[in-house]
Amino acid sequence: MMEMAGLTLHGLATVTSHRLRSRGALLHSCRATGILQSSLRPFAGFSPCQANPLCSATGLQAAGRSHRPCRLEQATRCQVQVRAASGNGASSHDSGHYDYDLFTIGAGSGGVRASRFAASNYGAKVAICELPFARVSSDKLGGAGGTCVLRGCVPKKLMVIGGEFSDSFRDSMGFGWETLGNGQLPQVAWERFMEKKNKELERLNGVYMKLLDGAGVEYFEGRGKIIDAHTLEVDGKRFTAKNILIAVGARAWRLPIEGTELTMTSDEILDLEKLPRKLAIIGSGYIALEFASIYNNYGSDVHVFFRQELPLRGFDEECRQFMNDQYALRGLNLHPTHSPTKVAKGEDGKLTLWTKDRSGKETVTEGIDHVLMATGRKPNTRNLGLEDAGVDIEESSGAIKVDEYSRTNVPSIWAIGDVTDRIALTPVALMEGMAFAKNAFGGESGAKPDYENVASAVFSSPPLASVGLTEEGALAEYGNIDVFTSSFRPMKATIGGGEGKAFMKLIVASDSDKVIGVHMIGPDCAEIMQGMAVAVKMGVTKQQLDTVVGIHPSSAEEFVTMRSPARQLREKPEPQKTEKEPELAAVPPKPY
Numbered sequence: 009m010m011e012m013a014g015l016t017l018h019g020l021a022t023v024t025s026h027r028l029r030s031r032g033a034l035l036h037s038c039r040a041t042g043i044l045q046s047s048l049r050p051f052a053g054f055s056p057c058q059a060n061p062l063c064s065a066t067g068l069q070a071a072g073r074s075h076r077p078c079r080l081e082q083a084t085r086c087q088v089q090v091r092a093a094s095g096n097g098a099s100s101h102d103s104g105h106y107d108y109d110l111f112t113i114g115a116g117s118g119g120v121r122a123s124r125f126a127a128s129n130y131g132a133k134v135a136i137c138e139l140p141f142a143r144v145s146s147d148k149l150g151g152a153g154g155t156c157v158l159r160g161c162v163p164k165k166l167m168v169i170g171g172e173f174s175d176s177f178r179d180s181m182g183f184g185w186e187t188l189g190n191g192q193l194p195q196v197a198w199e200r201f202m203e204k205k206n207k208e209l210e211r212l213n214g215v216y217m218k219l220l221d222g223a224g225v226e227y228f229e230g231r232g233k234i235i236d237a238h239t240l241e242v243d244g245k246r247f248t249a250k251n252i253l254i255a256v257g258a259r260a261w262r263l264p265i266e267g268t269e270l271t272m273t274s275d276e277i278l279d280l281e282k283l284p285r286k287l288a289i290i291g292s293g294y295i296a297l298e299f300a301s302i303y304n305n306y307g308s309d310v311h312v313f314f315r316q317e318l319p320l321r322g323f324d325e326e327c328r329q330f331m332n333d334q335y336a337l338r339g340l341n342l343h344p345t346h347s348p349t350k351v352a353k354g355e356d357g358k359l360t361l362w363t364k365d366r367s368g369k370e371t372v373t374e375g376i377d378h379v380l381m382a383t384g385r386k387p388n389t390r391n392l393g394l395e396d397a398g399v400d401i402e403e404s405s406g407a408i409k410v411d412e413y414s415r416t417n418v419p420s421i422w423a424i425g426d427v428t429d430r431i432a433l434t435p436v437a438l439m440e441g442m443a444f445a446k447n448a449f450g451g452e453s454g455a456k457p458d459y460e461n462v463a464s465a466v467f468s469s470p471p472l473a474s475v476g477l478t479e480e481g482a483l484a485e486y487g488n489i490d491v492f493t494s495s496f497r498p499m500k501a502t503i504g505g506g507e508g509k510a511f512m513k514l515i516v517a518s519d520s521d522k523v524i525g526v527h528m529i530g531p532d533c534a535e536i537m538q539g540m541a542v543a544v545k546m547g548v549t550k551q552q553l554d555t556v557v558g559i560h561p562s563s564a565e566e567f568v569t570m571r572s573p574a575r576q577l578r579e580k581p582e583p584q585k586t587e588k589e590p591e592l593a594a595v596p597p598k599p600y
């Protein structure tokens with residue numbers, strides 16, 4: 009038994025101990041299982057590279073990630089023994105008579121993160137199962153990496169980046185660049201682009217397998233099915249586990265209209281062999297507008313049909329209006345208040361889409377190559393054996409019901425990510441996975457995900473990023489708010505020729521001066537919003553923002569230079585001055 013950096017060590021595990029240089033000082037730590045990370049402060053004293061298990065467990069720094077590379081000064085092998093305290097009264101990783109401490113079903117972002125944290129940080133004996141690799145998922149196909157890596161965030165972002173070159177090619181002319189030869193802008197070689205994208209997905213699938221392997225997680229390919237509270241089957245082979253984690257994600261859902269089988273989901277639209285000439289999209293959420301923008305940027309004729317007056321329901325209303333106008337300016341054909349009724353295929357292979365607006369007026373759109381149903385996603389709870397194990401699911405959404413620690417009503421069964429009805433974002437699934445591992449294996453009972461001020465971005469053209477409350481939500485919750493806005497033409501557009509505008513908005517709770525909502529539309533807004541999210545999470549006030557010196561010239565500087573409110577909204581009556589509250593009378597008007 010030995011004590012090291014606040015962690016109690018016992019039991020046998022092999023780790024590689026090495027020394028690495030960080031800011032001139034030599035640190036000493038252990039690698040390969042990440043075991044020496046303290047359960048209370050997992051990465052204290054580690055360099056950024058080592059603290060990121062993507063890098064430290066698999067040597068991924070060589071694979072092109074941007075973490076600062078570790079310099080291996082010296083490597084020796086040592087044997088240490090590890091025990092993590094049991095958490096939340098729920099679990100320990102003394103597997104007793106079970107095959108595993110943890111068996112995870114689903115190797116997507118949440119499942120991979122939870123499994124490798126439990127194994128490498130807390131020494132748990134972990135196995136995971138996942139369906140065979142495919143770019144388009146089904147009941148039988150999936151692959152390590154899951155939706156985000158193989159069929160969502162990552163391939164989507166590659167296509168977003170690819171599409172955005174069209175603006176740069178055009179703008180470059182304004183900055184003096186000239187085309188060679190016939191004067192035409194570059195054209196996309198779609199097949200070559202898809203080939204490169206597909207190769208990258210295969211590489212990432214391999215990276216995720218290695219990631220699990222490096223953390224000591226056993227990988228089983230096949231469909232997992234729960235038999236009872238501690239037993240599951242993977243393609244007929246039985247295993248027992250002290251804890252079972254369900255991280256099987258969600259699947260695109262299509263409206264049940266006539267001809268719906270002729271439509272595509274986001275899985276297939278990421279994997280088209282040919283660039284479509286004409287594309288129809290149903291819905292106006294994240295997926296609808298991201299793909300509408302991608303294909304619009306690549307030159308397709310894109311039509312978006314949605315049942316609201318404005319796209320992106322749930323976002324700040326002023327931003328929705330701004331986005332609507334910018335989309336139209338960029339040539340998206342927007343069809344508000346239109347719901348689809350039927351899709352049919354003609355002899356020429358082209359599709360026809362029938363839609364009706366709120367007044368019942370029908371529109372027929374012909375000559376479509378593909379119809380994308382971007383009408384939301386449903387949790388993958390079918391054929392998992394949940395009923396047999398007695399796991400409760402929400403009737404309306406089909407999602408697994410969990411408590412604040414991600415535990416189901418069956419104490420040994422847990423669920424994270426999109427299979428639960430929380431926030432369907434990869435970083436949220438990662439947070440849930442890490443909180444679960446800390447709680448169940450890391451001795452941090454009480455570790456739970458924090459859903460306050462989760463930032464997100466719609467990677468459309470233009471993009472939109474937000475953190476905190478919308479103006480409408482802020483008014484309802486706080487009553488008294490000050491709203492600051494700024495709209496401008498990004499410098500790239502001034503002589504580049506683009507017509508698009510950027511928009512930025514701060515919402516301040518006027519009673520406390522806290523910034524409670526930040527929204528931005530325009531280039532780099534996702535990158536900028538990540539920093540603003542830190543400030544909002546830390547409770548930044550408007551006065552504190554005003555003390556920050558801007559970086560000039562940048563779009564981001566607008567967030568620290570907005571001086572006059574665009575409007576001050578007061579729902580609560582101003583406090584009455586009474587003799588008992590003389591100090592109120594002395595409060596000067598708030599300076600901005």
Ligand SMILES: NC(=O)C1=CN([C@@H]2O[C@H](COP(=O)(O)OP(=O)(O)OC[C@H]3O[C@@H](n4cnc5c(N)ncnc54)[C@H](OP(=O)(O)O)[C@@H]3O)[C@@H](O)[C@H]2O)C=CC1
Binds near residue numbers: 292320321385433
């Ligand atoms: N960049 C990111 O972070 C991304 C995140 N995601 C995540 O994935 C989730 C799923 O995305 P997405 O599929 O776009 O889902 P969303 O819930 O964002 O949007 C669904 C769209 O379908 C419409 N819709 C639903 N039912 C019907 C119906 N019966 N008739 C007509 N229209 C209908 C909705 O309309 P209405 O608004 O009227 O309900 C809405 O426009 C998102 O919520 C997000 O969490 C996905 C992609 C990117």
Ligand SMILES: N[C@@H](CCC(=O)N[C@@H](CSSC[C@H](NC(=O)CC[C@H](N)C(=O)O)C(=O)NCC(=O)O)C(=O)NCC(=O)O)C(=O)O
Binds near residue numbers: 215
């Ligand atoms: N911020 C980078 C993200 C790139 C990135 O993280 N790529 C991932 C793949 S997709 S991203 C998939 C997602 N990873 C993350 O979200 C990592 C995000 C952050 N760095 C963190 O550590 O929290 C995930 O599924 N995580 C599960 C887990 O970490 O257990 C990767 O593994 N790259 C290796 C390589 O390129 O060789 C960018 O935009 O360029």
